[in-house]
Amino acid sequence: MINVGIIGAGASGMMCASAIKEKVNITIIEKNNKCGKKLLLTGNGRCNYWNKDISIDKYYTNNKEVLKKIINKENQNKTFDFLSNLGIYPKIIVSYYYPYSLEGSSVNDIFLNKIKKHNILYNTNVISIKKEANKFIVITNNGKYLFDKLIIATGSKAYPKTGSNGDGYIFAERFGHTIISVKPSLTALQTSFNLNNIAGVRSDVKLSLYHNNVLIKEERGQIQFTKEYISGICVFNLSNIIVRNNFDNYNIKINFLPDIDNVKSFLIKRKDTIYNMLNTIINTKIINLFLNILKQDKDTLYDNLSIEEKDKLVQMLTNFDLKIIGSQDFNSAQVCSGGISLKEINANTMESKLIDGLYFTGEVLDVDGICGGFNLAFAFITGFLVALDINRH
Numbered sequence: 001m002i003n004v005g006i007i008g009a010g011a012s013g014m015m016c017a018s019a020i021k022e023k024v025n026i027t028i029i030e031k032n033n034k035c036g037k038k039l040l041l042t043g044n045g046r047c048n049y050w051n052k053d054i055s056i057d058k059y060y061t062n063n064k065e066v067l068k069k070i071i072n073k074e075n076q077n078k079t080f081d082f083l084s085n086l087g088i089y090p091k092i093i094v095s096y097y098y099p100y101s102l103e104g105s106s107v108n109d110i111f112l113n114k115i116k117k118h119n120i121l122y123n124t125n126v127i128s129i130k131k132e133a134n135k136f137i138v139i140t141n142n143g144k145y146l147f148d149k150l151i152i153a154t155g156s157k158a159y160p161k162t163g164s165n166g167d168g169y170i171f172a173e174r175f176g177h178t179i180i181s182v183k184p185s186l187t188a189l190q191t192s193f194n195l196n197n198i199a200g201v202r203s204d205v206k207l208s209l210y211h212n213n214v215l216i217k218e219e220r221g222q223i224q225f226t227k228e229y230i231s232g233i234c235v236f237n238l239s240n241i242i243v244r245n246n247f248d249n250y251n252i253k254i255n256f257l258p259d260i261d262n263v264k265s266f267l268i269k270r271k272d273t274i275y276n277m278l279n280t281i282i283n284t285k286i287i288n289l290f291l292n293i294l295k296q297d298k299d300t301l302y303d304n305l306s307i308e309e310k311d312k313l314v315q316m317l318t319n320f321d322l323k324i325i326g327s328q329d330f331n332s333a334q335v336c337s338g339g340i341s342l343k344e345i346n347a348n349t350m351e352s353k354l355i356d357g358l359y360f361t362g363e364v365l366d367v368d369g370i371c372g373g374f375n376l377a378f379a380f381i382t383g384f385l386v387a388l389d390i391n392r393h
């Protein structure tokens with residue numbers, strides 16, 4: 001019987017352990033005192049574990065061709081069937097898949113039930129790994145373990161309080177793997193504009209992302225303003241691009257009135273103060289911000305603005321321009337951009353092309369998806385592919 005070690009009992013590690021067949025000795029090494037600490041937080045505790053529209057355009061990586069092979073339709077179908085056969089029955093909200101119970105803990109329990117027959121070493125932190133005489137030697141705080149095959153399922157550096165603090169990158173680098181620069185992603189963004197006066201506001205908007213003044217991507221959704229950051233799923237879904245490209249001259253323009261086709265004629269039709277005209281459609285703090293910028297007060301009539309001021313008001317309402325200069329750090333980011341380069345990974349098996357018997361799954365790899373279940377789906381597909389390969393031996 002071969003001995004297989006899995007480092008990390010998160011989404012991808014548990015998936016892999018669940019899908020490996022009986023004839024293998026499996027040891028799962030987890031630094032926490034329980035499995036799936038991050039999985040339990042996903043989707044606000046509801047676990048958005050899959051999406052109807054998994055495709056390459058939902059992900060970012062430096063090696064799209066390899067990623068396309070990994071997430072091909074056949075692999076998606078096999079993985080999803082396995083999850084369904086485990087007993088995860090989906091509730092589909094638009095295209096997002098949750099367990100029907102809407103409890104992330106139910107997904108974690110299903111995995112735990114499946115893997116409990118294996119040797120799970122809790123509170124065991126892997127410190128280093130080497131390979132000698134065809135065996136992987138894994139050094140932990142609780143002793144030394146030998147394996148024929150080893151799976152690194154250690155996650156990224158995002159949300160380190162769940163246990164993922166980037167150890168996997170160090171292990172991979174020591175085996176000669178290339179690491180694409182790791183940055184916090186799916187995260188709130190910092191702008192050069194002072195947001196103090198609109199902190200606390202939430203607004204349903206359309207966001208347009210510009211790079212060097214060229215439109216790159218649009219998102220609809222609810223933006224949230226804090227004193228330092230803009231946040232919300234629509235912001236997160238633009239953050240992947242911006243952080244991967246080092247904040248190089250990116251602007252986000254906010255349309256506060258995305259459902260009104262011609263804002264200028266909409267305003268002209270109404271004869272009132274600016275404040276009254278906007279009061280029922282835009283948050284008061286935003287109106288006051290615009291009045292401040294125009295150096296006008298609450299009683300100013302729209303008709304009394306100059307042509308330039310009217311144009312400026314329309315521009316602020318539909319194209320409020322924020323230069324993006326940074327993001328929140330790893331502590332609050334949902335995922336990481338970057339990681340182990342896919343160019344050194346076999347897309348059919350997730351095995352290293354450099355070291356026989358060494359595999360990588362999930363977020364430790366250079367892949368990050370937008371919000372909607374794409375990151376867990378990637379963790380599950382890669383965990384499943386490794387299991388299929390080990391089952392073949």
Ligand SMILES: Cc1cc2nc3c(=O)[nH]c(=O)nc-3n(C[C@H](O)[C@H](O)[C@H](O)COP(=O)(O)OP(=O)(O)OC[C@H]3O[C@@H](n4cnc5c(N)ncnc54)[C@H](O)[C@@H]3O)c2cc1C
Pocket residue numbers: 007008009010011012013029030031032035036037038039041042043044047048049050124125126127153154155156158159162163164165166167168333334335361362363364372373374375376377379
């Ligand atoms: C707040 C939040 C909400 C999210 N919501 C969603 C969502 O709704 N849908 C979605 O698709 N994605 C979501 N994600 C992202 C998703 O959770 C991750 O992409 C996914 O969990 C990655 O799985 P993984 O197996 O690669 O790593 P993880 O799930 O992070 O598991 C890695 C495991 O390895 C262990 N480990 C690390 N280093 C060592 C070591 N040296 N020794 C021993 N053990 C180690 C860690 O303790 C951890 O348990 C969310 C993330 C966060 C933070």
